[in-house]
Amino acid sequence: MKYLDEYRDEKLFRSQLARLKQIATRPWVLMEVCGGQTHTLVRYGIDELLPAGMEMVHGPGCPVCVTPVEIIDKAIALARRPNTILVSYGDMLRVPGSESDLLQVKALGGDVRMVYSPTESVRIALENPTHEVVFFGVGFETTAPANAMVAWQARRQGIKNLSLLSSHVLVPPAVEMLLSSPHNRVQGLIAPGHVCTIMGTGAYEELAAKYKVPIVIGGFEPVDLMEAIVMLAAQLEEGRNEMENQYRRSVREDGNRRARELLFEVYEVCDRKWRGLGEVAASGLRLSAAYREFDAELRFGLEDISVAEPKECISAMILQGLAKPKQCSAFGTRCTPESPLGAPMVSSEGACAAYYLYRRHSGESGEDVCVPVGTPNGEGA
Amino acid sequence: MCLSVPGKLLERTDVGGVLVGKVQFGGIVREVCLDLLPEAKAGEYVLVHVGYAISLVDEEEARKSYEYMELAGMLEGELTAFPEDGPAPVIEASPPSDDFASHRPGGEPL
Numbered sequence: 001m002k003y004l005d006e007y008r009d010e011k012l013f014r015s016q017l018a019r020l021k022q023i024a025t026r027p028w029v030l031m032e033v034c035g036g037q038t039h040t041l042v043r044y045g046i047d048e049l050l051p052a053g054m055e056m057v058h059g060p061g062c063p064v065c066v067t068p069v070e071i072i073d074k075a076i077a078l079a080r081r082p083n084t085i086l087v088s089y090g091d092m093l094r095v096p097g098s099e100s101d102l103l104q105v106k107a108l109g110g111d112v113r114m115v116y117s118p119t120e121s122v123r124i125a126l127e128n129p130t131h132e133v134v135f136f137g138v139g140f141e142t143t144a145p146a147n148a149m150v151a152w153q154a155r156r157q158g159i160k161n162l163s164l165l166s167s168h169v170l171v172p173p174a175v176e177m178l179l180s181s182p183h184n185r186v187q188g189l190i191a192p193g194h195v196c197t198i199m200g201t202g203a204y205e206e207l208a209a210k211y212k213v214p215i216v217i218g219g220f221e222p223v224d225l226m227e228a229i230v231m232l233a234a235q236l237e238e239g240r241n242e243m244e245n246q247y248r249r250s251v252r253e254d255g256n257r258r259a260r261e262l263l264f265e266v267y268e269v270c271d272r273k274w275r276g277l278g279e280v281a282a283s284g285l286r287l288s289a290a291y292r293e294f295d296a297e298l299r300f301g302l303e304d305i306s307v308a309e310p311k312e313c314i315s316a317m318i319l320q321g322l323a324k325p326k327q328c329s330a331f332g333t334r335c336t337p338e339s340p341l342g343a344p345m346v347s348s349e350g351a352c353a354a355y356y357l358y359r360r361h362s363g364e365s366g367e368d369v370c371v372p373v374g375t376p377n378g379e380g381a
Numbered sequence: 382m383c384l385s386v387p388g389k390l391l392e393r394t395d396v397g398g399v400l401v402g403k404v405q406f407g408g409i410v411r412e413v414c415l416d417l418l419p420e421a422k423a424g425e426y427v428l429v430h431v432g433y434a435i436s437l438v439d440e441e442e443a444r445k446s447y448e449y450m451e452l453a454g455m456l457e458g459e460l461t462a463f464p465e466d467g468p469a470p471v472i473e474a475s476p477p478s479d480d481f482a483s484h485r486p487g488g489e490p491l
Contacts, residue, residue, distance in 0.1 A: 002389070006447060036384055119432055139383075142383040142435070146433045220384075227446075
């Protein structure tokens with residue numbers, strides 16, 4: 001397929017890798033922020049091809065992974081209500097709540113439906129006027145405008161039996177939290193290309209300047225990621241701390257203005273709890289006053305559900321790039337994609353699931369870590 | 382979650398006030414909502430995320446950056462005598478050198 005195949009070309013990838021080996025002289029530690037990028041890196045083994053000492057640590061950019069357990073419990077409570085249809089993306093159905101998950105609720109008779117696009121929930125609501133339909137939407141800035149369309153359409157078409165349970169998070173505040181942490185080891189960042197496709201490049205320019213860290217907005221294919229790594233290495237070797245855009249074929253300086261306008265008509269910025277990271281100020285989205293009537297938490301009185309994270313799961317360390325999946329004592333034994341303890345093992349974009357899928361039989365034990373597992377989570381946790 | 386796929390917009394239609402496009406991904410054609418990208422025209426490539434077109438793929442930028450990478454790769458190839466034909470060389474992950482090991486985080490400061 002055009003614009004995919006050429007960015008998987010082995011020869012071009014290897015020529016980029018050769019460039020990297022020419023440029024890099026020091027053991028730079030880089031972070032890819034987005035879980036989609038993590039998946040590509042681990043799938044193709046790109047992080048294992050880097051020059052000696054260079055390391056990729058995996059960032060918090062997997063929305064399924066950072067959705068707090070209590071939101072899952074709220075979704076489960078909704079799915080158990082009579083005459084209620086809970087609609088969500090496939091990834092969300094297997095995420096463990098404190099006692100169950102949505103697939104189990106479905107197996108016991110709950111009406112839980114998996115959709116590819118949020119617009120399908122509008123159709124389901126129109127087809128089932130005697131049922132309450134709740135769209136359970138998570139995601140970063142990339143997905144938020146599409147999810148916002150559900151509330152926008154419901155309001156415009158006067159659909160009364162449709163509401164949203166949403167857990168939206170914003171990337172820059174989480175990146176800022178990681179960069180300002182005393183545990184931070186990251187010297188260069190690959191920023192999420194599809195988030196920037198919507199939001200533009202400004203926030204990352206500010207982060208690069210404020211924290212004096214090079215940031216390259218990167219795509220998702222192997223050649224994209226290798227080029228982004230080369231660009232970061234070049235900046236680090238030359239002592240530059242700039243925002244650069246590798247993913248120019250999709251990311252414009254101003255992003256997608258129309259999507260952003262819709263996003264901030266339907267949602268407003270709020271403080272948000274991240275699974276593994278704790279509360280991060282101004283890092284989430286909630287329905288704005290004009291759309292609050294579509295908030296499922298208010299409509300069904302779910303605000304008070306609150307639960308603790310499972311103790312054995314070290315997702316807090318994983319999501320901050322402080323530990324690798326194989327350092328977890330439960331990895332591949334008590335925690336597998338079929339029976340996950342924590343969300344990074346659920347989503348295909350989660351670091352644990354990617355390691356399980358592509359690397360569980362390899363000998364690497366995750367000796368790359370600098371903070372002992374079991375130390376207190378970073379601030380905010 | 383942020384997965385987005387590029388496809389070719391074949392045609393646009395208005396379905397009850399919603400702008401819908403037929404988009405071809407390889408051999409598959411799917412309906413995609415164009416409300417977040419109403420300026421997209423038939424024949425252009427769009428990036429599609431959860432059923433919504435979210436950006437136009439800029440052909441000029443794609444061509445320029447690709448040519449740049451190919452050129453940089455060719456120059457590199459001349460420097461490193463990279464084999465052009467036959468099976469691709471297997472590049473092993475380099476063993477950690479002592480030089481770098483001493484600079485590992487947690488070791489001496491850089």
